[in-house]
Amino acid sequence: xxxxxxxxxxxxxxxxxxxxxxxxxxxxxxxxxxxxxxxxxxxxxxxxxxxxxxxxxxxxxxxxxxxxxxxxxxxxxxxxxxxxxxxxxxxxxxxxxxxxxxxxxxxxxxxxxxxxxxxxxxxxxxxxxxxxxxxxxxxxxxxxxxxxxxxxxxxxxxxxxxxxxxxxxxxxxxxxxxxxxxxxxxxxxxxxxxxxxxxxxxxxxxxxxxxxxxxxxxxxxxxxxxxxxxxxxxxxxxxxxxxxxxxxxxxxxxxxxxxxxxxxxxxxxxxxxxxxxxxxxxxxxxxxxxxxxxxxxxxxxxxxxxxxxxxxxxxxxxxxxxxxxxxxxxxxx
Amino acid sequence: xxxxxxxxxxxxxxxxxxxxxxxxxxxxxxxxxxxxxxxxxxxxxxxxxxxxxxxxxxxxxxxxxxxxxxxxxxxxxxxxxxxxxxxxxxxxxxxxxxxxxxxxxxxxxxxxxxxxxxxxxxxxxxxxxxxxxxxxxxxxxxxxxxxxxxxxxxxxxxxxxxxxxxxxxxxxxxxxxxxxxxxxxxxxxxxxxxxxxxxxxxxxxxxxxxxxxxxxxxxxxxxxxxxxxxxxxxxxxxxxxxxxxxxxxxxxxxxxxxxxxxxxxxxxxxxxxxxxxxxxxxxxxxxxxxxxxxxxxxxxxxxxxxxxxxxxxxxxxxxxxxxxxxxxxxxxx
Numbered sequence: 116x117x118x119x120x121x122x123x124x125x126x127x128x129x130x131x132x133x134x135x136x137x138x139x140x141x142x143x144x145x146x147x148x149x150x151x152x153x154x155x156x157x158x159x160x161x162x163x164x165x166x167x168x169x170x171x172x173x174x175x176x177x178x179x180x181x182x183x184x185x186x187x188x189x190x191x192x193x194x195x196x197x198x199x200x201x202x203x204x205x206x207x208x209x210x211x212x213x214x215x216x217x218x219x220x221x222x223x224x225x226x227x228x229x230x231x232x233x234x235x236x237x238x239x240x241x242x243x244x245x246x247x248x249x250x251x252x253x254x255x256x257x258x259x260x261x262x263x264x265x266x267x268x269x270x271x272x273x274x275x276x277x278x279x280x281x282x283x284x285x286x287x288x289x290x291x292x293x294x295x296x297x298x299x300x301x302x303x304x305x306x307x308x309x310x311x312x313x314x315x316x317x318x319x320x321x322x323x324x325x326x327x328x329x330x331x332x333x334x335x336x337x338x339x340x341x342x343x344x345x346x347x348x349x350x351x352x353x354x355x356x357x358x359x360x361x362x363x364x365x366x367x368x369x370x371x372x373x374x375x376x377x378x379x380x381x382x383x384x385x386x387x388x389x390x391x392x393x394x395x396x397x398x399x400x401x402x403x404x405x406x407x408x409x410x411x412x413x414x415x416x417x418x419x420x421x422x423x424x425x426x427x428x429x430x431x432x433x434x435x436x437x438x439x440x441x442x443x444x445x446x447x448x
Numbered sequence: 449x450x451x452x453x454x455x456x457x458x459x460x461x462x463x464x465x466x467x468x469x470x471x472x473x474x475x476x477x478x479x480x481x482x483x484x485x486x487x488x489x490x491x492x493x494x495x496x497x498x499x500x501x502x503x504x505x506x507x508x509x510x511x512x513x514x515x516x517x518x519x520x521x522x523x524x525x526x527x528x529x530x531x532x533x534x535x536x537x538x539x540x541x542x543x544x545x546x547x548x549x550x551x552x553x554x555x556x557x558x559x560x561x562x563x564x565x566x567x568x569x570x571x572x573x574x575x576x577x578x579x580x581x582x583x584x585x586x587x588x589x590x591x592x593x594x595x596x597x598x599x600x601x602x603x604x605x606x607x608x609x610x611x612x613x614x615x616x617x618x619x620x621x622x623x624x625x626x627x628x629x630x631x632x633x634x635x636x637x638x639x640x641x642x643x644x645x646x647x648x649x650x651x652x653x654x655x656x657x658x659x660x661x662x663x664x665x666x667x668x669x670x671x672x673x674x675x676x677x678x679x680x681x682x683x684x685x686x687x688x689x690x691x692x693x694x695x696x697x698x699x700x701x702x703x704x705x706x707x708x709x710x711x712x713x714x715x716x717x718x719x720x721x722x723x724x725x726x727x728x729x730x731x732x733x734x735x736x737x738x739x740x741x742x743x744x745x746x747x748x749x750x751x752x753x754x755x756x757x758x759x760x761x762x763x764x765x766x767x768x769x770x771x772x773x774x775x776x777x778x779x780x781x
Contacts, residue, residue: 186719186720188552188553188716188719188720189523189551189552189553189554189719190522190523190552190553190554191552191553191554191715191716191719191720193720218522219521219522219523219524219552219554220521220522220523220524220556221522221523221524221552221554221555221556221713222554223553223554223715225720248686248689248690250686260740260743261737261740261749262749263740263742263743263744263747263748263749263750264737264740264741264742264743264749265740265741265742265743266740266741268736268737268739268740268749269737274679276679276682276683276686277682278682278685278686278689286681286682286685288678288679288681288682290672290675290678290679294672294673294675312673320743338671338672338673338675338676339623339627339671339672339675339676340627340645340671342623342627342671342672342676343671343672343675345621345623345752346607346609346621346623348619348621348733348737348751348752349609349610349611349619349621349752350609351733352611352619352729352730352733353581353583353609353611353715355729355733356581356611356717356721356726356729356730357581357715357717357720359720359721362729362732362733362736363733364732364733364736380554382524382556382686382690383521383524384689384690386519386521386522386524387519387521387524387526387558387690387692388689388692393689396685396688396689396695397685397689399695399697400681400684400685400688400695400696400697403601403695403697404594404597404601404602404681406601407593407594407596407597407598407599407601408597408598408599409596409597409598410593410596410597410598410653411596414596415596416594416595416596416597416601417596418681419678419681419682
């Protein structure tokens with residue numbers, strides 16, 4: 116089943132308005148959620164929407180909270196999200212980072228006390244749409260053991276980098292520090308599939324591609340083993356220090372995954388290059404990668420963001436694929 | 449065999465002076481090289497020194513070139529390294545990024561036309577020693593296939609993040625985008641060891657832990673498979689766009705690995721926090737990670753940079769372990 120983007124936005128808008136959003140915020144938030152599904156990140160679009168509504172009902176997300184700037188010095192600012200709606204606060208923070216980059220060449224906004232930003236990549240696309248390089252990340256609840264450990268101490272802290280092209284075909288990498296998300300593992304389990312590469316440990320402490328086993332032990336594997344573990348720790352430290360916000364460990368004491376900390380960095384290539392020059396540099400690098408000899412016959416190499424763009428184009432035309440059960444539940448909300 | 453740090457510095461200094469370095473540059477460069485070995489990164493300390501001397505002899509590194517600022521706007525600057533000595537230019541660039549961060553809260557220096565910076569982590573430590581958060585990376589020659597490709601199109605582009613502690617026990621992650629360096633694979637092969645996890649593909653296209661097989665195919669594995677590949681591409685794009693420097697692909701046309709592009713970012717937590725506050729945030733997060741339940745009996749979880757610090761302390765006291773053959777070759781230079 117497929118649902119047109121505009122119809123999905125309308126439903127989300129209706130429900131968010133019912134839960135205390137003002138009309139403008141409801142429209143913005145609805146477009147972010149539907150946009151995530153349109154980009155193929157269903158886990159943080161429609162599929163996540165019911166959980167967000169339940170958080171609204173539990174009072175864990177404040178629908179009318181607006182983020183405020185607590186401190187600022189030159190090109191860096193510290194903002195408080197007041198446990199408002201994660202994606203709107205994050206969008207506001209990246210927008211402000213871009214404003215700072217317009218003025219100083221680079222801008223950094225550290226956003227504490229926010230909620231889940233859903234799909235991190237969307238803030239990379241946002242910066243790139245304004246012509247900026249975007250770098251951003253969020254911490255999470257403790258959902259992964261550090262390398263060498265068994266219990267969940269670190270976050271899978273999604274990390275995003277975006278490089279603009281004036282065509283809108285931006286290059287955007289959006290990746291969590293775990294090899295697979297819990298959502299992806301669940302998806303594989305439900306389909307009776309194995310993971311393509313080891314994603315964690317089984318109950319006997321061996322690396323495993325069996326999603327059910329990994330879900331049981333919760334010993335998720337950091338991407339690149341010790342590397343993803345180390346990067347995750349560094350991302351949490353930088354975010355927590357700059358935002359004065361909750362660390363991964365503190366988020367773990369809050370019950371639900373709320374009160375997260377995020378960093379938004381924007382850099383203005385336009386201070387050094389014409390748009391045409393930046394485009395030509397990016398195009399040259401991307402074109403070179405696309406000439407790779409495929410590892411599999413008939414295969415090809417994708418640049419980061421290429422598949423999201425394909426999903427967007429296809430889903431805009433044909434409608435967004437939905438899990439019927441979830442869509443019906445949303446219609447009934 | 450072990451050599452005291454001061455003796456190693458003296459030898460490097462003597463040889464660099466012979467190859468056209470002025471006394472101050474020779475002393476600085478010698479201390480960077482010896483410091484890399486002292487921190488346990490032997491591949492980019494003593495063991496790399498002979499190759500650097502050969503580049504000096506071939507005229508590929510200009511011993512007397514000083515980096516110059518080509519453009520600047522607010523908190524971002526573009527520098528040209530004039531193919532000078534990589535580590536000195538990189539150190540100068542990170543120092544400048546810290547100066548900018550002092551003024552604007554954040555500073556970015558994009559350094560093009562530089563040479564190999566050796567151990568990226570040293571510039572993270574440098575920023576942290578001044579009390580700044582340091583984020584930096586370099587591109588490299590094409591030494592790894594992109595995910596889904598067979599031929600070497602992307603770099604293993606080392607990426608560094610450093611968070612300061614006033615004690616000097618900084619948290620520093622320094623990792624290449626390949627799962628293993630070529631140096632590590634050679635090391636394992638010489639010792640007759642397998643890699644601890646797959647590091648690339650064998651000649652039949654299967655993932656392998658056999659270093660000799662991977663060296664043969666040159667199909668090195670990006671850390672986290674598709675993830676390290678995507679991050680590598682994004683790092684190269686950002687660096688090349690901002691520095692107006694050589695991309696990985698262009699470096700591949702230069703014969704040797706010269707004319708690299710680097711990004712140095714410094715952020716000043718001191719604009720928002722007292723030193724004591726930053727220390728306490730960092731200490732709390734690190735302490736929590738150290739309480740992980742070890743995956744192996746008797747094992748422990750290290751925070752990023754902890755082992756480098758241990759190496760530094762041990763090697764300062766006992767002397768730096770050296771491969772006798774290489775050390776004798778250096779003595780004879």
